[in-house]
Amino acid sequence: MPRRPSPPLAPRKTPKQARSSRLVEAILQAAIRVLERDGxxxxxxIRVAERAGVSVGSLYQYFPNKESxxxxxxxxxxxxxxxxxDGIFNDTRLDAAERLRAAMRAFFRTxxxxxxxxxxxxDAAPLYRDSPQAHEKRERGLPALAALIDAAAxxxxxxxxxxxxxxxxxxxxxxxxQVSEADRTPAEVDAWAxxxxxxxxxxxxxxxRR
Amino acid sequence: MPRRPSPPLAPRKTPKQARSSRLVEAILQAAIRVLERDGxxxxxxIRVAERAGVSVGSLYQYFPNKESxxxxxxxxxxxxxxxxxDGIFNDTRLDAAERLRAAMRAFFRTxxxxxxxxxxxxDAAPLYRDSPQAHEKRERGLPALAALIDAAAxxxxxxxxxxxxxxxxxxxxxxxxQVSEADRTPAEVDAWAxxxxxxxxxxxxxxxRR
DNA sequence: ATAAAATACGAATGATCATTCGCCTTCACA
DNA sequence: TGTGAAGGCGAATGATCATTCGTATTTTAT
Numbered sequence: 001m002p003r004r005p006s007p008p009l010a011p012r013k014t015p016k017q018a019r020s021s022r023l024v025e026a027i028l029q030a031a032i033r034v035l036e037r038d039g040x041x042x043x044x045x046i047r048v049a050e051r052a053g054v055s056v057g058s059l060y061q062y063f064p065n066k067e068s069x070x071x072x073x074x075x076x077x078x079x080x081x082x083x084x085x086d087g088i089f090n091d092t093r094l095d096a097a098e099r100l101r102a103a104m105r106a107f108f109r110t111x112x113x114x115x116x117x118x119x120x121x122x123d124a125a126p127l128y129r130d131s132p133q134a135h136e137k138r139e140r141g142l143p144a145l146a147a148l149i150d151a152a153a154x155x156x157x158x159x160x161x162x163x164x165x166x167x168x169x170x171x172x173x174x175x176x177x178q179v180s181e182a183d184r185t186p187a188e189v190d191a192w193a194x195x196x197x198x199x200x201x202x203x204x205x206x207x208x209r210r
Numbered sequence: 211m212p213r214r215p216s217p218p219l220a221p222r223k224t225p226k227q228a229r230s231s232r233l234v235e236a237i238l239q240a241a242i243r244v245l246e247r248d249g250x251x252x253x254x255x256i257r258v259a260e261r262a263g264v265s266v267g268s269l270y271q272y273f274p275n276k277e278s279x280x281x282x283x284x285x286x287x288x289x290x291x292x293x294x295x296d297g298i299f300n301d302t303r304l305d306a307a308e309r310l311r312a313a314m315r316a317f318f319r320t321x322x323x324x325x326x327x328x329x330x331x332x333d334a335a336p337l338y339r340d341s342p343q344a345h346e347k348r349e350r351g352l353p354a355l356a357a358l359i360d361a362a363a364x365x366x367x368x369x370x371x372x373x374x375x376x377x378x379x380x381x382x383x384x385x386x387x388q389v390s391e392a393d394r395t396p397a398e399v400d401a402w403a404x405x406x407x408x409x410x411x412x413x414x415x416x417x418x419r420r
Numbered sequence: 421a422t423a424a425a426a427t428a429c430g431a432a433t434g435a436t437c438a439t440t441c442g443c444c445t446t447c448a449c450a
Numbered sequence: 451t452g453t454g455a456a457g458g459c460g461a462a463t464g465a466t467c468a469t470t471c472g473t474a475t476t477t478t479a480t
């Protein structure tokens with residue numbers, strides 16, 4: 001859907017009193033439950049409001065529209081993922097290659113644990129994807145990643161290093177998503193994560209040689 | 211949307227006369243144009259019918275519902291992709307590794323050329339994904355791929371070979387999709403395809419060693 | 421205690437769609 | 451040339467939703 005006037009996603013007003021903060025929290029939790037249990041197609045403002053034990057009108061006090069709820073959830077997913085990866089990237093107990101492997105496994109694991117929510121958010125993505133806000137975040141934590149790649153494969157040109165970092169993230173998110181959508185056992189998911197990391201590390205080693 | 215009664219996707223009736231075959235063809239072409247130009251959200255039966263210069267009623271003579279049109283288009287995409295890959299996998303002028311590279315590039319290229327259509331079909335996927343028919347196809351052309359992998363990395367156990375084949379397909383579709391969604395120049399797309407193939411080939415070589 | 425500010429409510433509004441069905445037109449064939 | 455089958459039409463139906471707004475309740479500050 002191109003050329004949509006791209007609706008506002010920012011909160012309409014911010015909660016001032018304790019009860020309204022609770023209300024916003026209840027709406028977000030309810031939104032997650034609706035997405036997990038009923039999927040993106042059943043994600044309607046009325047359903048979310050009633051699952052939160054709140055009226056539609058109240059919902060619209062704090063969210064300008066349906067998309068803004070989805071966007072907010074997606075933002076929180078991104079933030080959590082960033083924290084997760086950053087923690088592993090900076091874990092000095094492991095060497096560079098092991099950190100890249102561990103991060104891949106951790107990402108695949110959460111992607112798999114939260115598969116219904118992630119899938120539903122993905123299905124709903126067309127609703128919020130084209131908004132201006134959606135394109136700001138993205139390349140957080142890439143400095144740490146570039147440093148890690150340098151440690152794993154010293155001597156790459158900055159250009160190649162940057163490309164490798166993007167490749168790592170892209171392979172992680174793309175393959176992780178696809179793997180979590182087929183439903184697999186945790187052991188299988190781990191095997192896929194390891195294979196993806198192995199693929200990337202093998203590529204890095206060969207890049208170094210050339 | 212789980213637990214939906216999964217609507218029929220099979221054609222309601224088959225065209226008997228030339229004019230109705232033309233009508234079905236016109237509807238499919240119009241559906242493609244609507245998806246490409248207006249996106250999945252604007253994909254309504256009325257819009258498709260009027261773009262085809264046909265009435266909604268006529269559309270429903272040959273398609274039981276909206277989803278069946280999307281499903282039909284997706285099937286045709288799959289078939290075209292299978293033909294493309296199979297042609298390259300069996301191109302005896304190239305050695306195994308080169309065929310795997312060439313197939314990756316060709317796939318990324320078409321994915322990129324048809325980006326708007328592919329993206330819209332992906333956005334609409336929730337509408338037809340959970341139907342029984344959707345899960346039949348999938349692993350076509352994998353025998354040829356396994357043979358190719360055996361040629362590129364002889365001596366893998368059948369188990370590892372099968373896994374590698376799945377990994378190749380998964381990396382291709384997942385990364386290809388992600389790359390086509392960011393809009394990139396053809397040269398960049400080629401670089402991503404090459405990198406993805408390189409990653410896979412490096413992985414294969416290291417698998418052999420172990 | 422009381423007024424002003426915040427919150428909460430939910431029926432009503434207006435729009436959009438998928439799908440149907442009764443009726444008309446065109447085709448194939450005898 | 452007549453007739454039954456196939457094809458085509460599009461207004462009408464029924465449902466679902468996002469969003470608003472007038473009103474009622476609760477909180478805060480004085």
